[in-house]
Amino acid sequence: MSRGLRAGILGGGFMAQVHTRAIRDNGHDVVALASSSLESGTRTADELNIATVFSNWQELIASPDIDVVHICTPNALHAEIAIEAARANKHIVCEKPIAVSYSQAAEMAFEVEKSEVGFAVPFAYRFYPIVRELRSRVQEGQAGPLHLIHGNYLQDWLADPEATNWRVDSVSGGRSRAFADIGTHWCDLMEFVSGDRITRLIANTSKAYEARGGREVGTEDIATIMFETQRGAAGTLTVSQVSLGRKNQLLIELSGSQASFTFNQERPDSMLIGGMTSSQIVTSGQETLSSGDARRLSQVPSGHPQGYQDAFNSFVADAYSGFLGDVRPGVPGLADGLRSAALVDAVLESAESGTWVDVAAHKQQNSTSLLPN
Numbered sequence: 001m002s003r004g005l006r007a008g009i010l011g012g013g014f015m016a017q018v019h020t021r022a023i024r025d026n027g028h029d030v031v032a033l034a035s036s037s038l039e040s041g042t043r044t045a046d047e048l049n050i051a052t053v054f055s056n057w058q059e060l061i062a063s064p065d066i067d068v069v070h071i072c073t074p075n076a077l078h079a080e081i082a083i084e085a086a087r088a089n090k091h092i093v094c095e096k097p098i099a100v101s102y103s104q105a106a107e108m109a110f111e112v113e114k115s116e117v118g119f120a121v122p123f124a125y126r127f128y129p130i131v132r133e134l135r136s137r138v139q140e141g142q143a144g145p146l147h148l149i150h151g152n153y154l155q156d157w158l159a160d161p162e163a164t165n166w167r168v169d170s171v172s173g174g175r176s177r178a179f180a181d182i183g184t185h186w187c188d189l190m191e192f193v194s195g196d197r198i199t200r201l202i203a204n205t206s207k208a209y210e211a212r213g214g215r216e217v218g219t220e221d222i223a224t225i226m227f228e229t230q231r232g233a234a235g236t237l238t239v240s241q242v243s244l245g246r247k248n249q250l251l252i253e254l255s256g257s258q259a260s261f262t263f264n265q266e267r268p269d270s271m272l273i274g275g276m277t278s279s280q281i282v283t284s285g286q287e288t289l290s291s292g293d294a295r296r297l298s299q300v301p302s303g304h305p306q307g308y309q310d311a312f313n314s315f316v317a318d319a320y321s322g323f324l325g326d327v328r329p330g331v332p333g334l335a336d337g338l339r340s341a342a343l344v345d346a347v348l349e350s351a352e353s354g355t356w357v358d359v360a361a362h363k364q365q366n367s368t369s370l371l372p373n
Contacts, residue, residue: 005028005067005068005320005323006028006029006031006065006067006068007019007023007028007029007030007031007068007069007070008030008031008032008033008034008054008060008061008063008066008068008069008070009030009032009033009034009050009070009072010033010035010069010070010071010072010073010081011035011071011072012033012035012036012041012044013072016035016044016048016070016072017047017048018309018312019072019093019122019312019316020048020050021309021312021313022309022313022315022316022317023316023320025313025317026313026317026320028068028320030048030050031050031051031052031066032050032052032053032060032063032065032066033045033048033050033053033054033060034053034055034056034057034059034060038053038055041053041054041055057073057077057081058084061081061084061085061088061090062088066090067090067091067323068090068091068092068118068320068323069081069082069085069090069091069092069093070093071085071093071094071095072095073095074167074172074173075095075097075099075100075167075172075173075174075180076100076171076172076173076174078094078095078097078098078099078100078108079098079099079107079108081094082094082098082111082112082119083107083111083112086111086112086114086115086117086119087111087115089115089117090117091117091118091119091323092117092118092119092120093119093120093121093122093316093319094119094120094121094337095121095122096121096123096180096185096337096340097174097176097180097181097184097337097340097341097344098121098337098338099341100173100174100175101174101175101341101345102341102342102344104341105337105338105341106338106341109334109337109338112334113334118319118322118323119333119334119337120315120319120322120331120332120333121332121333121334121336121337121340122312122315122332123185123188123189123192123315123332123336124308124311124312124314125185125189125250125265125311126188126189126192126311126315126332127297127311127312127314127315127318128269128284128297128306128311129284129294129295129297130263130268130269130270130271130282130283130284130289130294131189131192131193131268131294132289132291132293132294132297132330133271133282133284133289133290133291133294134193134261134263135192135193135195135291136291136293136294137261137273137291138194138195138254138256139193139194139195141258142258142261142273143254143255143256143258143260143261144256144257144258144259145232145256145257146194146196146229146233146254146255146256147232147234147256147257148233148234148235148253148254148255149196149229149233149234149252149253149255150235150237150252150253151186151190151236151237151238151250151251151252151253152186152237152239152240152249152250152251153182153183153186153237153238153239153240153249153250153251154238154239154240154243154249155182155240155243155246155247155248155249156241156243156244156245156246156247157241157247158208158212158221158241158242159208159241159242159243161208161209161211161212162213164212164213164215167181167219168212168215168217168219169218170218173219174219174344175218176205176219176220176223176344176347176348177219177220177221178205178219178222178239178240178241179203179205179220179225179239179344179347180344181241182239182241182250183225183237183347184340184344185250186237186239186250186252187237187340187343188332188336188339189250189252190254191339192330192332193252193254193263194229194233194254196229196231197229197230197359198227198228198229198235198343198359199228199229199230199358199359199360200228200356200357200358200359201226201228201346201347201350201356201357201359202225202226202227202350202354203224203226203346203347203350203351203357204223204224205220205222205347205348205351206220206222206223207221207222208221208222208242209221220351221240221241221242222239222241223237223238223239223240223347223351224236224237224238224239225237225239225347247266248265248266248308249264249265249266250264250265250266251263251264251265255274259273259275260272260273260274261273261274262274268284268305268306268308268311269283269284269305269306270283270284283302283303284298284302285298285301285302286298286301286302287302288302293329293330297314299314315331315332318330318331342359343359346359
């Protein structure tokens with residue numbers, strides 16, 4: 001890299017910590033932060049050793065000392081902030097969902113493309129070395145034609161009926177919670193690994209609790225989806241934020257005519273390759289990975305685990321390289337954010353109507369991201 005970039009963080013929660021660590025790990029600077037109030041921003045900045053605190057996001061975006069804006073705010077603010085950041089000629093890292101509707105996401109995309117700034121979405125699970133190995137093997141045809149793709153993304157952080165968060169609020173978080181928050185991660189990973197696309201789906205959403213902390217719940221705790229893909233595979237996905245004992249289980253299995261491939265994010269250093277007479281566990285490491293891209297992301301000696309923060313650090317490394325003109329493969333960009341928004345809209349439409357929905361009906365712009373896949 002020719003120089004370090006200067007980042008500003010918008011938001012003071014858990015993801016602000018993850019973003020800050022990743023930026024610094026890659027030799028860039030976090031120069032400022034803004035949160036929901038000056039008080040909360042100051043508290044977070046003190047914890048993260050960030051020198052400058054702005055009283056609002058508008059002041060941070062206007063600062064000439066910032067090159068990249070990291071949007072870690074409630075979802076309802078994403079589009080507005082990203083549009084203003086693009087107009088201010090700042091590169092953007094925007095948490096998903098990038099907007100609370102596809103139409104809002106498309107408006108954002110127009111402004112970002114017009115400004116020609118870099119844009120990246122933290123679908124960071126793409127950056128586990130074993131995921132790149134899985135992708136390489138599946139797309140080389142080692143599974144054969146895929147006929148079944150299934151899995152789940154399960155958490156338990158909202159299993160307590162009194163547990164709440166801004167994501168539960170449909171105004172701050174948008175009309176979808178469980179699917180928009182974590183189901184989109186699964187769908188992005190599935191399409192990235194398989195090279196296939198969900199074309200139509202039927203969905204059901206439900207709530208474990210009608211109220212939390214005395215307030216009515218307006219978003220789903222659980223989503224179940226059946227889908228079909230462009231290449232003819234059948235699929236199912238279960239998403240839950242109320243499954244006790246499951247802290248963050250993103251599990252995906254791709255079954256083909258020659259083999260099945262299984263990845264579990266709670267054990268991210270290995271995958272299972274299933275066969276008729278025997279099965280194989282492939283672990284992460286320079287000696288075991290055949291994909292050059294997987295080996296590039298494998299940064300520790302074999303037998304030493306790489307976790308979520310490591311994957312996120314690699315995401316930021318590749319995104320920032322793109323901002324500086326050195327584009328790397330597999331960075332989730334604007335088109336991927338739009339794709340995610342289209343899937344959320346399709347899931348909500350299907351859940352409301354009880355019918356199959358054609359995802360292609362939620363047309364996406366032919367976006368040309370500065371960070372292509």
